[in-house]
Amino acid sequence: MKKESRFRIYTDKDADLRFLKEKIIAIVGYGNQGRAQSLNLRDSGLDIIIGLPQKSESKRKAQKDGFKVYSTEQAVKSGDLISVLAPDHLHSKIYQKQIKPYLCPGKTLLFASGFSVHFKLVDPPDFVDVVMVAPHAPGTVTRELFLQGKGVPCFFAVKQDITGEAKRKALAYAKGIGCTKAGAFETTFEHEAIGDLFGEQAVLCGGLSELIRAGFEVLVQAGLPPENAYLECVHQLDHIVNTIKAHGIAGMFDRISQTAEFGSYLSGKKVITPKTKLQMEKVLRQIQDGTFVKRWKRECQRGLKTYLRMKREAKEHPIEKAGKRIRRLLK
Ligand SMILES: NC(=O)c1ccc[n+]([C@@H]2O[C@H](COP(=O)([O-])OP(=O)(O)OC[C@H]3O[C@@H](n4cnc5c(N)ncnc54)[C@H](OP(=O)(O)O)[C@@H]3O)[C@@H](O)[C@H]2O)c1
The missing domain is CATH 1.10.1040.10 (N-(1-d-carboxylethyl)-l-norvaline Dehydrogenase; domain 2)
Known part of the structure; x- marks a missing residue:
């Protein structure tokens, strides 16, 4: 065994939802994680819009759940924080065509795994915050436990902090989906991607x-x-x-x-x-x-x-x- 590394665990008291209040959170994708996270964030009092392809099979579900659904491009344009919850193997394509051209200073890109950033399938510009909040459970469990007043643990990390608020936004997001109830473990994109x-x-x-x-x-x-x-x-x-x-x-x-x-x-x-x-x-x-x-x-x-x-x-x-x-x- 080589050196032992320790990481800090953040809970509800360390996270403040105010860092995401009055901001629009654009959720890209409404699948396993997208649906659960959107519902939890809305129940936490945050402002959510959904971005999906025109012919998406998930569109009806999101609308039935009461969300406003836009094209991915429009959601990225409108969102202050863009949570990329489409499947990892599509990130490169979606990012290049539907996300990157619509980014501007002040926006935050959030990923639910370290995969595409660490392996350079996406190349975020140097003017946005880049963070990760990766729940340690399928979306259904994240939602179920949230409804019971509990949460699933998550890993979180900051890759790029342009605004000086990246970590506080990541922790607010983790709180919004219920993860700081169980514990948010601070890590890096690399460790999460490799370990996962x-x-x-x-x-x-x-x-x-x-x-x-x-x-x-x-x-x-x-x-x-x-x-x-x-x-x-x-x-x-x-x-x-x-x-x-x-x-x-x-x-x-x-x-x-x-x-x-x-x-x-x-x-x-x-x-x-x-x-x-x-x-x-x-x-x-x-x-x-x-x-x-x-x-x-x-x-x-x-x-x-x-x-x-x-x-x-x-x-x-x-x-x-x-x-x-x-x-x-x-x-
Ligand atoms: N699944 C887990 O347990 C888990 C746990 C932790 C973290 N994660 C991470 O969460 C992220 C999402 O994974 P997932 O398992 O939730 O994926 P998923 O269930 O496969 O969800 C895919 C969603 O993305 C949509 N989508 C496809 N192309 C799109 C585009 N161009 N623009 C917008 N949306 C698009 C799909 O729409 P259609 O209905 O049209 O296909 C669908 O709604 C990944 O980064 C993954 O590593 C997953």
């Missing part, structure tokens, strides 16, 4: 799904019925993860049987070996040096062929059928 990609690829989504599938395949090859293998390798995951979140990994071990605990100490390290860690380091290097982003850009330019093939293969894996049957049975 690595976490999802190596551990949370990529690593975990391969671990689950491998375990399932081994049990099925050994003759166990797929449903049985599914129950053993998937069904209790949420319980284990919630216990780890609440009590730590060591605390989780305190709460399972001693047989399970002893076996885990012995076998876990046989499955995740020093070689696995070397592979993880390679994944991290390829994220840091831009290899992954280059690959993803090429994939998008070529019509997502490989992505769609891999998606189809994932859907066709036998674990999906077993899962469906178990979910039906346990309804």
Whole structure:
């Protein structure tokens, strides 16, 4: 382990909504994050408009929710703070054509991840504030918890502070969407972008799904019925993860049987070996040096062929059928 870095956590008392009062917040995109953040910000008393393409499928939903919907260009022109909540892989195109030409001094650009700024898919001019507020949950959860008077944590960062108020605006925005109720962690665009990609690829989504599938395949090859293998390798995951979140990994071990605990100490390290860690380091290097982003850009330019093939293969894996049957049975 190298040096330990500490980051500060900001809560409601550190954030003041006044820094966004009497300002127009233009939300670009009304999907997973766009809808939840718009609703939360409006409920916090802020002035929201939505920017969407003319033929957007999200337009009707935003209008039904009572928002004024404009073209992306018009929303950027009218907005004091432009919150870019369109999908990351479209940022470059949307930014060049529909955002950049309409920016002027005094405006703030806000991103919900460090991805496109850190990897230079967008190049904000030197006369706008550039900040990030990245909630640590899907939009639906951000909205649900807000309605319960709670919030999800977020990362926030300032990349460019021209007005001297960038940090206060980012914190006000985090408060407006409910995140300072749980805690806003100060970070950098780089750390958020790298950490987010690595976490999802190596551990949370990529690593975990391969671990689950491998375990399932081994049990099925050994003759166990797929449903049985599914129950053993998937069904209790949420319980284990919630216990780890609440009590730590060591605390989780305190709460399972001693047989399970002893076996885990012995076998876990046989499955995740020093070689696995070397592979993880390679994944991290390829994220840091831009290899992954280059690959993803090429994939998008070529019509997502490989992505769609891999998606189809994932859907066709036998674990999906077993899962469906178990979910039906346990309804
Ligand atoms: N999803 C998460 O859990 C999560 C968590 C934290 C941060 N984030 C970040 O939040 C941002 C948004 O992600 P998301 O998952 O919310 O995306 P998403 O659900 O895919 O939302 C896409 C929205 O962008 C709209 N859009 C597409 N092109 C547009 C354009 N030219 N102008 C304006 N709007 C346009 C889409 O409209 P149509 O309906 O017409 O397609 C749709 O409303 C990303 O930066 C992501 O990294 C996401």
